[in-house]
Amino acid sequence: MAHDYFGGLTGWDFEGFHSGGDTEIWKKFGAHHITVADDEHGSVDGVRFAVWAPNAQAVQVVGPFNWWTGDDLRLIPGSGVWGRFLEGLEEETLYKYRIQGPDGVWREKVDPVAAFSEQAPANASIVYKSRYAWSDDDWMARRSEARPHAEPMSVYEIHLGGWRKGKSYLELADELVEYLTWQGYTHVELMPVSEHPFEPSWGYQVSGYFAPTSRFGKPDDLRHLIDKLHQAGIGVILDWVPGHFPKDEWALGRFDGTALYEHADPRQGEHTDWGTYIFNYGRNEVKSFLVSNALYWIQEFHIDGLRVDAVASMLYLDYSRDEGQWVPNQYGGRENLEAIDFLRYVNRHLYEREPGVLMIAEESTSFPGVTKPVHEGGLGFGFKWNMGWMNDSLRYLQLDPVYRQYDHNLLTFAMVYAFSENFILPISHDEVVHGKGSMLNKVPQDDWRKFATLRAFYSYMWSFPGKQLVFMGSEFAQRPEFDESTSLEWWVSDLWGHGGLQRLFRDLNHIYREHPALYELDNDPEGFTWINADDAGHNALSWVRNDSAGNHVACITNFSAEPLRDYSIGLPAVGTWEEILNTDSLHYDGSGQHGNLGAVEAEAEPWGHFSARARVTVPPLASVWLRRNAQP
Template sequence: MTALAKGELYDPFLALGYQKDTKGKHLIRAYLPSAETVLFDGKNAMTRVEGTDFFEVVLPISFKIGSHYQLKWQEKGSRKWAEAYSPYSFLPQVGEMDIHLFNEGKHHHAYRFMGSHLKTVDDIEGCLFVIWAPNVKRVSLVGDFNSWDGRRHPMRAAGGSGLWELFIPGLKHGEHYKYEILSQKDQLLLKTDPYARQMALRPETASRIVEDDTYEWKDKAWQKSRASFDWQHKPISIYEVHAGSWQRPAPDEFFNWDELGDRLIPYVKNMAYTHIELMPVSEHPLDQSWGYQVTGFYAPSARQGTPDQFRAFIERCHLENIGVIIDWVPAHFPKDSFALARFNGDALYEHADPRKGEHKEWGTLIFNYGRNEVKNFLLANALYWLEEFHIDGLRVDAVASMLYLDYDRDPGEWIPNKYGGRENLEAVEFLREMNQVVHQRVPGAVTMAEESTSWPMVSRPVELGGLGFTMKWNMGWMNDNLSYIKQDPIHRKYHHNKLTFSQMYAYSENFVLPLSHDEVVHGKYSLYDKMPGDHWQKLANQRLFYAWQYAHPGKKLMFMGGEISQPEEWNEMTQLNWHAASEGDRHGVNLLVADLNKLYRDCKPLHELDFSDKGFRWIDCNDSDQSVLSLLRYDQEGNHIVCVFNFTPIPRHDYRIGIPTASDYTEILNTDSSYYSGSDCGNSDTISYEEKPWMGFEQSISITLPPLAALFLKVKK
């Protein structure tokens, strides 16, 4: 009793609930440090144990041992009475199989018993809490319901599993709580629930009790079709969005998911994107982190509302045939003392040695992927978003930092693996298992790796030696092509290989071509401002560059703001510059992106063989002197589209290219059209072919190439 009152008792059931006195009589004991008077079952006065805040009552002979009982008490200095069933009359609630699978790292739905769950036990409503905190002296629940006093609700240890549990009757949806942990070194820690499914709005850091998922989904048709989604041969055009800064009701306010959906979903549908990719939606304390410093891995951020509002947003996307991908961050977590860092007083979720457990540049910690319970936390989290929120895919952030032990480290600052190499073998196995579990349990869901190195077979099956991702971001294409387009056109002929080099490796992975948020922040300029020349040339270059992205093999991704030619860099603290986007010729870029999406979606040669060299052929990749490229895109039936690009501001008349069929052609896209605010230089409705061999083809056509523009041509029927 003394140990419990000091907050030092490992097993509270030794002192609370059913006990026997020295004479063998059965009694009930409770600890209520703020109570003046306590009644047992609402009528029998309990006696204060002298000099303590413990209260006892000898059980009547008629009382059945093991029954649940209520305590009614009056707080000191108050006339009000409180009443509740005692948590210390309930048997353990966590099953042995759950414990076993969790400790083995194989409980893929650990979130269904870990954390807080409202439930009914023996016809009594309350909340069951389960937490993993091994090697500590004591764990307690604290919250408004017990005046944040860790002595009031100490938890029961589940053997040597490291799990602690407690069922507290009477708690309801919305209650705030945390865990108070007494470490082996007598540190008193106050931690949020790693498995909390909702958190208080920052700057508050408490976890919140929420109802288990009872959302009645209306997207069954989408789910059914997604299960057989042929992602290799279907168009995937992704609009990357930061939910907090796409649009805002006021500078310091956010739209909730309902309000954002009213605006974003119709816009994305009108722009003909197939998917929205949301930058991290999990709870995070700092707006400026963009969501990548996650402190609530299972909690959609309170900035945009409740979990059910997020579910409704995703459902609305699906009903409009828009998929939803989220950024997922298993590469690191922040050092905030209220969250995962040194959770039990020592390194638990992270490695103890900073040479393996810390990203110094980012100021974050690295998960210990070799620890079963940590791996289980992350594996279950991946499935949680896919299954509980019907998310269609995960874009995995900073994969390179996971794969390499020496990532961003100088010699002597990292520890080689058991073979003496730089590969993080535990992270590799984790990623492989994650991809296998996701693809097995959620058919049709995609995983995308942001991986910036030449690690082989990132998007190849695990059974073939790959990492198992569906797709990989093509960072090489992005870097080379942005480097090229920033060049003054007069110098571009010296950098021509930056455009053509990607064909050397374009089919080694299933690539996504990303123009992401990372390229328009921190002094990198907006996409508009990267372009050389005057205002007209900047817009023309931007239109040309987007057409090049859509013609190049690979799925497409564009960060918000790029499609409206926003002049400024992205700023997460304010909404996009919609006013500038609606002004004059900038609107032409927006119109072009919408048409590119529609053309890419509806024209099979532009998407059906994105991952196969059978879908691509150069017409001429060697005209560096004039900075012109011409190519063919094919579908599985052999139909083709001709794409020609002029990367100089000089119109080129009578420019001849070879063609694969003896057919007339017609323009289906001209980025210099006046509709897109161009100069309207182009070709007539019919481009007649000639029986004149050219560039290895038996026939050819002569065309006019507009300045800083792209032409897409198809056979005229």
């Protein structure tokens, strides 16, 4: 053979992989269509294969190019990596690895670092080389200078297969971009698009960490969708799942016949609730694999942020385990020290490599310092989902208005810890599945009260400290629960109530983005001042949001079925306060009982801790926002 058998790879190329320091493993592992020097022909084209299987007795690559009979790979000296260059292979050819484990059994496996895969239920890996030319230079330049905590962020969470069933990445690049632009969201969050075998897992059980699912097209088609979103000024967040992976025999599990990516001990290596394996975060090669995967999506697909799924399951060794079914750490505690070190590593690395990127933790416990910098002892995330706010506010929402006064603290308690982390307020897919009911059906009583309550709730949410996230379909109050096998019920957005709520979401997003008082100081106590936190008898809450330039937005929400007329509030400045939102407007399918005639006057009369006082009318189950700009 006249050319290099390993396509230019040597054992030295994998030193970083074995030390946990290689953060770009996709450039060496997987299948790469390359040109290599050849003594006879000068150069030849082909595909270089490389796969980590240190305990294997033998490894073959199989595909249509060898009638699925197998070409032998060899161990690259000193690496535990098997490789081979095969000349003449075309791009987009299918392949798998056949691996003989230490037990002598041959197992057929897909490539852990494949860039593309067959569409489920088929699973062969596909040789793929991107030729996409990006057109989002302006967006990427702005991202590198971004200050996410001081900028608006309203996120639309989406399951690509269920938004409009049957749409491809290319079709979504037109339809989704147009819709998000009209609605005014700043970001879209994609539920995992990494290749996965089981559609009802929604992508949370990943079999191809480096391969976008082929259900909607090719990898460059996804790049086109992201590019179009960026050109429209919309950021893209991707759900990332480093906490566990499925047990499918052809995927990562027991990859070379041994527990390679996962812990061998089921007390550390399996989630019995989910039927999945847990990554071995203490293994350097696993660290390299996962941190490279995170960087891969950000660099190769221009993803703007990663929402890390199920962080709590990573942090605690006893997560969802009975006594005696878990192994304490070296100090006898329940914290998973290796996972904590890994999360700190990936967060620190990504923020250093890609300024402006978003790292978001879906973490449901009170673990301290989730969004505290690593150098200060934190986990280093940029944001954390505020699951406490979500649980409390949804409990309140489901109460009949006459009983809400007895649980008023459900809406006020979140301010006790509002500035302890950098929060995102999530109303996600998890809240509208598995018998929990849609948002509309959580609310008691008739349709008028249901829609009015939702309008008040979302305005309360959009004015509360923290960024916002809402799941698709919630913006027009779809009645059924989320079902990935069908499209959203778009037709209802033409109906009374549904269309009004959808129009409100559009206005909420645009008003929010136009007023820095609603977002600039989200993580600073100076950005929020209670007007009245204690009016449980009226089911009312009121506060002022402030920005650094001295502008104010006063937000008053009435969660009772009775109007608040001539309701006395304190305000930080005298003069005219313009009404910029009233959720009872006829435009939103409300009753149109405004009462404030577009503005209220604040008099120089002390009220509580404020220097001015005004009287405002707030319709039943409604919110009113008032604006007072700083004087020039």
